[in-house]
Amino acid sequence: MQVSCLFLFWVHLFLLNFAFPSLSHPLLTPNNITLYGDAFFRNNGISLTQETTCLPSSSPANIGRALYAYPFRFLDLKNKTTASFSCRFSFSIIPNPLCPFGDGIVFLITSNADAFSFSNGYIGLPQRDLNSQDSFFAVEFDTSFNPSVGDINGNHIGIDVNTVVSFASVDVVSKGVDLKSGKKITAWIEYRDSAKLIQIWVSYSSTKPPSPALVAQIDLATQFKEYMHVGFSASNGQGSAMHTVDRWRFKTFRTYRPSVNPIDAIEEGYCFMCSPEDSSTNSPQIYRPHKRSFKMGNMAVALGCLTISVVFVIAIIAVICFFAVRKKRGVGRRGKRIQTRVQMNNVPTRLSLAEIKSATMGFHRNRIVGEGASAVVYKGSLPSAGAVAVKRFDQSNKECGRNPFTTEFATMMGCLKHKNLVQIQGWCCEGSELILVYEYLPNGSLDKLLHKNSDSVIFLSWSLRLNIVLGVASALTYLHEECARQIIHRDVKTCNIMLDDEFNAKLGDFGLAEVYEHSCASREATIPAGTIGYLAPEYVYCGVPTVKTDVYSFGVVVLEVATGKRPVAEDGTVLVDWVWDLWVRRKLIEAADCSLSGRYDVLEMERMLKVGLCCVHPNHEKRPTVKEAARILRGETSLPLLPSMRPTVTIRSNLLADSEDILNIGGDHSPSGDDAGWLTPKSHFSKA
Template sequence: MPPYIQFLLLLLSSSIFTITSSPPPKNLTLIGSAHFTNTSIILTEQIPTCTSRSYSPNGRILHSYPIRFFNSSLSFSTRFTFKVTPPPPPCIPGDGIAFLIASDPNSLPHSNGYIGLPDSPISDPFLAIEFDTTFNPALGDINDNHLALDVNSIISVASIDLTSKGIYLKSGKRITVWIEYRDPEKIIRVWVGYLDPKPQHPLLSLPIDISKIFNDFMYVGFSASNGRGSSVHSIEKIQFHTFESLTPNMQMETTTSRSCLICYPEDPSFQDSEIAVWNDHHKDNRVLELAFGLLFVTSALIVVASLVTVYCVCLNKRRMLRQRCADRPQMYRFQETEVPKKLKLADIRSATKGFDPNRIIGQGASSVVYEAHLPSCGNVAVKRFSKGNQTGLLGNQFATELATMVGCLRHKNLVQLQGWCCEGNELVLVYEYMPNGSLDKILHKRTNNRSLTFEKRLNILLGVSSALVYLHEECERQIIHRDVKTCNIMLDADFNAKLGDFGLAEVYEHSARKRDATLPAGTMGYLAPEYVFSGIPTVKTDVYSFGVVVLEVATGQRPVNEDGVVVTDWMWDLWEKKILIAGADPKLMGRYDKVDMERMLMAGLICVHPNHQLRPTMKEAGRMLRGGMVPELPMRKPVVMIQSVMPERSSEMVVRLGADESDTPWSTPRTHFSKAN
């Protein structure tokens, strides 16, 4: 885009924010009685009459999307201005207002008072900084004018009397609050004042480790309620920032909106002085608004004309591009904005030295992986699909993997796609390079590998579980991987796990009613029994595969060893004999805590439970590995009846899975399984 157009767009955006009155942001969700006005967000309003004995609705505003708190070491800060306008006598004031971080907004009450916070403990974690304007001794309140910190309960863990600090919440004045949490220090601090600058000393400073409280994703916002009272709780300014890798001396002042996740109004200056002088300069601002309005109209006309010109040029180029690609199959027509990079085959050939066999670092049934260095991407892994019919199985795997990785997959425990190439009969995907290769190779080295300690194995499993939670629950579209196994788990230089190979993945629209049955695909030993016989993949089939990986990592045994012993059956036998710990990998030489090892093995067994309904979700499996409670296992491997829906002779077969599984007719279509590496 030419520089003058960029300048005009910048001028246009600044004019919009100057002449409008705090337009409602699209990334904020209003709940209950909350609504926008021209200058503020009203959470609750005064009720028409004080004689009503019913509770008024709570008011709540939340960021529309959850914020990831544990992608790395994360600190945060927020600054906001609010006002509590009490009712005239004889009406009583409302409950107050709270800054809120909650895991599940649906678990919060809607019409029960208590500042909109749960009046009894709930399973979904939350943290609240409350500014309480009622005195309720049953809840441990110190008075009707205090600041308090709540963790998973409305019973506060710390309270500060604001009256002694010269702060009166029900004065009707604007009150500014600064909240900072520094992850390196594990301390949360709160400052409260009427005007800038921020007070020198915080009113509340409390050690707390939010990593032990929060889930990976949490919602941020505000809550207020009147209960049986009647007050106007309003918010006039909000800024919320997050910081990664915070240094000890780094300032957290929220003075710009460059990294602002919640910013209302969308004004980067966020100066309280503008509030103070608003009434005095209201007429002057009107004149400025008219001037900027004229500038806005002129700029808009210029920008529209420029954009029309640019659009026509782009449309012509796109038409030419489509004409050049008209002879390619439809599955490979990707828009440039939908993929990371479209690379030239000549560059890939040069980087791999003509696909030199000496550069091969991995090989599967449908592709070969080469180590290479591309100037635009650095060190990469080049996945070259085998030559063949591009509209057949290999072409479908290439298209599926490319479309899936492009869709929404951005997670620290997923191998990131760097680029792709489709020229002639070559199908190539380029991924980030993993120095330690696959988990399969390092786990099953013939030598006594001491580098893969128990702690590293546990960290690898936690990384894979986090990736699967992301695919199953946090993507815009649910994704079933269908091929979770150790050779698809890559390790970076620090032995952090990254899940890859989405050639068999299935993207599932949440609005769809059910999945269609297909021929099962995957690797023998990792497949859930109900998937083999029904052909319908679900999140629980991924859980089963993950359970096999857990047992494989803990025992050092392959899913099916050279003697035909299945690791899941072997572990069920050890469990029945009450010697589960005997399955631990001898390469560890006993360097592990027996309780932790037994928990890992039990978590693997519950994930491979023959009854898919009794398997945990991936989030629950991750909690078990982190030290959470493992559900009680049956004394012996359960027996489950499965009705096959496969075509022809197997369609009426009822299969009995469990203790007598060795006598079960097995009709797996082996031609649709990739080779076990």
């Protein structure tokens, strides 16, 4: 009996991964779907939770899960390849009007089908401990707001890997879909292993939108076991809602044909739950192949050959599997564990609060290496990573209504792998503590060395300064043009530029970052956030961040490095205004840092100062991209042409709705008084 079951299992796996296109399955039945918890079959679909009365705080969460009965093969250990996959499903979250919403629903790929968490807000996902060998990947459609796990709001999509803290998330309402509407929603989830890219679309219709709602880079080869279970999970927590799934297609595939768009391969997948519109007839088939025209004689021959081929293949597989099973039993459990274990390389890990406290001597003040508006940074030491920088967030501090921890965590866990970006190594979300752990950079911030804010006797030579500026340019070029999603840093300044042991620049602190799709044409105005002296005038008065606002901040950094002066001096002198004045008086070289004592290349110094002025041009359309600025700095293209007089530009405020004032920025029409160069109300920003 055991041999027969194993035989059927291996035949199923063969057909599932290498089947002919005409493979079909029966409609949703207990034969191919396994239900857990409160899930039940309902109208040819699944209800993962049951509508209940509002649960008292002491009641366990109402949790349900539905997984396909057989695991999918995601890793080929012999050939060291990872499967890509595509998935489409329709779901509804139907609320109980008398109760708050439940936790939400997730699409789940897990190595352990029996691992659950009964904590509210966990949506039934596994709650792993540090010693767990299990792994999971999930896309959550979250309808509850739980700040302790980094939720951005109570209506978002998030991507989770081995933790309920999403490393990438998006407000789904901003994408035109409300998870709490009670309407049927269709979701598409696609992973391309060749690009290490996950993409997610959502829509009320069955037509996939042109642009994904969420995109993130991740290498699932480091997360998946050889075989993983696939399905859905949902929970109600302290609320109540019906979480239903009524249509589902899923497909894994090994390689792409260049002539075929891999995204379209979803239409070739196996459909485990279908409505009549998915099939050309009412026959209970899960998948129907593309229609083809055959003459009756050819069809008979084809069917006969196909039948013989299938029988022959199954017979061979039966023999192979019989001996393989016997051999596998002889190897034992130890061999199986060695074969299927996949190490997590280069992936930040979750740390316990006890580990963090041990690393920082209980957050001892002597360990503090930096303090900001939203966090304190400690130097720590972990056995697995050596020296680290531990960033402890103040949850009571929110800038412009956002949680800096959530923003920074989601951004850093997305796609930020670049030599000139500070690399995250771990995080801790335990109790009231929100902590990120980064690589430790021994030479500290550029601000401290440039302005002698510490006891360090290190002198930044001209060659080091030029290399630092080029490193920052490389980081910003990556964020603006090369990352899967465009990232606007919004807080480029010298104290957020860290230096490693060889004085290479690494840009950090993404607590104010904004993430956009590259195709995004319009962006909403917000209250400007950042640091005085680094903010572009159009951003201050219009409130819309763009790559050119980062270019302006970069230009201020360039001038700061070349001159050794702060963006706003203690006497109120504004660096940008001062350098423009020297340019107008044909004395630009006098802006060079006097501490260099003339030990610099005059042509390189002039080039850097001109690049800085070009980047802080009052008219954002006249500014170069950071990539173009870097080429000028390296002497790969001609110097920018600057006007003989400081240019002016007219800006109308988008934020001050009741004001009709038009502001003239630059030239002789600049705002007068002590705040002329600040270009922003002092009370909104920090000078730090």
